[in-house]
Amino acid sequence: MVCFRLSWVPGSVLFSLCLILGAVxxxxxxxxxxxxxxxxxxxxxxxxxxxxxxETTNKEYKNVTIFEHGSPTYAGSVCKDDHNRSVIEVQFVPGFSWTVNFTKDSSNYLIDGILISYNTTENSTFPNAKDKGVQTVYYPVGYTVPLNNIFRCSSLLPVDEKNVVHNYWDVHVQAFVENGTVSTKEFVCAEDKASTTVAPIVPTTATPAPTTPTPKKPEVGHYVVTNGNGTCLLATMGLQLNITQDKVVSIININPNTTDFSGSCQPQSALLRLNSSSIQYLDFVFALKNDNRFYLKEVNASMNLANGSVFSTANNNLSYWDAPIGSSYMCNKEQTVQVSETFHINTFSLRVQPFNVAGGKYSTAQECSLDDDTILIPIIVGAGLSGLIIVIVIAYLIGRRKSYAGYQTL
Known part of the structure; x- marks a missing residue:
């Protein structure tokens, strides 16, 4: 017997479904x-x-979120067979399946690997796909857990394999449960054990009191995303997150020393993802504009706040950090990315290049208008000429006044 419970993460709506698996x-x-x-x-x-x-027959690249297409079923799930093997196997839309394998020995069990299989001949799911056929993606997990321990990993576990991006978090699993009782002993993943202290969160009201401390500038982090051809995305930036929830403002400085990052690069888009113990994910999605410029198109975020609540937001209609393909975008001054009314990001010492990275180094940068100091030259020249004119006028008036005083004496 297999039962699956699905529940809204934010809120209290809860319902149970048996023999059905669905997740968004x-x-x-x-x-x-x-x-x-x-x-x-x-x-x-x-x-x-x-x-x-x-890729479509029109040479476009499309993303398919599998959970948006129909209701999944399952078959082949095995609790324990004669070879000390357990399997959870799920079929989603026709031609798409997700499988995780477990094996065990005398003292441990192994979360062996995840296999994803999908068929691009299914036109309802993959319309106009260029390459038809069954595609398989295998990801070796390789977590060894002591028997009678439940594996726990709250951190985001991102995977990017062969055009499939799959993410896992808040994981609790125990294979080969003894005596029908799930253990209370936890085996914690390395990602949760790592020190992930985030810079202090400063709560303020909508109208801060004068004594509220000014948050420090965040430390600048360096992020590199690679694919089969080498480095495909570079980003250097200090990030300060500003969140408003229930009229309370939280300011979080991202510490790059305790922040993990990952990403992916496609011909038409590129992704940089940051995560830590408190940040489930912070996504920066770049896209092409007219095939000759790139820009920041989308930001998605989900994080745990100090009061225990979860804050999530997304915006896929942004237009920041615009620069020509083959160059980088740079802005040393503080800049603000307004994601929503309740969430914006302040950036410091920013430089990004999500496409056409050559030799793992930044190309020539297009600077933001805030960094453009060329306008200072005419201002300085104009101010100097104005000062000279004022001096001449004052000298002329003083000279006339002395001349007038001399005639009065005569």
């Missing part, structure tokens, strides 16, 4: 496999999403 970025997922005696033998609860990028 705003859903949590829970699995309970039972043996012939109706005792739990595998338990898992996690959140995930994934997107497939494919």
């Amino acid at each position: 970025p705003s859903y949590a997922l829970e699995v309970n496999l039972t043996d012939s005696e109706n005792a739990t033998c595998l338990y898992a609860k996690w959140q995930m999403n994934f997107t497939v990028t494919y």
Whole structure:
């Protein structure tokens, strides 16, 4: 027997579905496999999403979010077979499946790997796909967990393999459950154990009191995304997040020393993702404009605040950091990216190049208008001429006054 519980992450709406598995970025997922005696033998609860990028016959690249297409089913899920193997296998839309394998020995069990299979001949899911056929993507997980321990990983686990981006977070799983009771002993993933202290959050009101401390400038981080051809995205920036929730403002300086990053590069788009213990994900998505310029098109964010709440926002209609393809965009002065009414990002010492990176180095930069100091030259010249004219006028008036006084004496 297999049951899946799906629940809204923000809010209290909760419903259960058996024999159905569905997940989108705003859903949590829970699995309970039972043996012939109706005792739990595998338990898992996690959140995930994934997107497939494919090329069309029109030489365009499209992203397909699988969960937007129909209701998934499952088959082949095994709690434990004769070879000490357990499997969770799910079929989503026709031709698309997701499988995770577990194996065990005398003292440990292994979260072995994840296999994703999809068929681009399914025109309803992959309309006008250029390359037709079954595509498979295997990701070796390789987590070894002691028996009678539940594996826990709250951090974001991003995976980018062969045009499939899949992400996992808030993972709790125990394979080969003993005596039908899920263990309370936790085996924590390395990502959660890492020191991920975030700069202080400064709560203020909508009208801050004069004594509210001014947040320090964030430390500048350097982020590099690679693909099969080498470096494909470069970013250097200090980031300060400004969040307004329930009329309370939180300011978070991102510490690059305790922040993980990942990303992907496609011909028409590029992604940089940051995450830490408090930031589930902070995505910067770049796109092409008229095939000769790039710009920041989208920002997505989800993070845990100090009061225990979760803040999420997204905007895919931005237009920042515009520069020609083959160059980088630079802005040393403080700049603001307004994502929504409740979320904006201040950047410091910014430089980005999401396309056509050559030799792992930045190309010539297009500077932002805030950095353009050329206007100072005419201002300085004009101010100097104005001062000279004023001096001449004053000298002339003084000279006339002395001459007039001399005639009065005569």
